[in-house]
Amino acid sequence: MPAQHQLVVLFDVDNTLLDNDRFGDDLADRLESLFGAEQRARYRKFYEEIRDKAGYADYLGALQLFRTGLDDDPKLLEMSHFMLEYPFAERVFPGALEVIESLKSFATPAVLSDGDVVFQPRKVQHAGIWDAMGGNVMIYMHKELVLDSVQRRYPAKHYAMIDDKPGLLAKMKKVMGTKLTTIFVRQGHYATDAEGKVIDPAPDVTIERIADLLALDEAAFHSGESARTAG
Template structure:
């Protein structure tokens, strides 16, 4: 039985995909591999299955899509190699510049914890292969829908205040609605959500906005508190908490 985690003054909750590592690049590489090994029609079929499963599950499940993709192709030797490509993908090479430095910076100011959505096989594998598991000292939480697990997160890592760092404004808004002033939300403008024209439609809007995860090294603890100034030096793009 695990010993309970001691209370922390501030817990930093860090998303993985397109927050700490470039998952869009992984998808591009996967797309190229599908085209090379199976051709254009099959590549399209895989992504249709992927989108169907994502809609059904509410999170990305690349292995579930591959399992469905298997139907009718069981005698294709390239199919077996695809699972190896996914599970052994060099995610350490996809860590964003400055991400590990940002994590280390947060270790000195509170308790950083990975909080991610995903399946129970591929997403933990990604965190391990990337080196993030070790960088976060084993503090890794992966749920089907993290915005619905906030009570469990707070029980696992009790704190005076929480900071959620994510590339998805929709999730940040949902978590802010649930936790209110107990949570500071930080939008990292990376990945395909960076140019989302509907970002402003997600309310409440993020308390803070940065362009790159590495910019977190410029922030001190006072910048993350409720109603605290969010203007570090040097000055990454940010805005005051409401």
């Protein structure tokens, strides 16, 4: 049975540790430059349909659907190369890897991400996040539904979850209660979309950027029963 940790700090990936919105913009630009605006919109339609049905982003799955009718176009292989070799290490937010390293003095950091089983792990590896976490990486289809599995894999007295989606943090808080400290990082379009909305329960801690975690002491990661804000 895995040894119990005192504190496990769980990190989302997209728009939490790295700028996935920037990747999305670059992907759209490449699609348009190779295939035109109409085909770019067609790819986006497939992407959104898969995301709405599966509940997570599947960029490669959308590309598989996109290829229909374009099988003789050699530019499809250019898109494959673009996606698989994208420089995700250049999209890691400033201070993100330093945050992971600093936490190791009093906690066990780990990735807890939604995503497909091929592209999302590759993204984490190419970004340098996999190595920074020492291989502590979990990728599920719906992470808020597998919290029992997370706790079995990394048993701990307390957990903290850092994510750019406050609604998802609220769902996790309702399951784990005071055993979980929720930390909302206001980065990316999901964070912007949440502005003005009532989130219940509200995040325990709110920060503006991932590097702000460097200014928090260990107690902040245990503040599951009272809200704190770092600025």
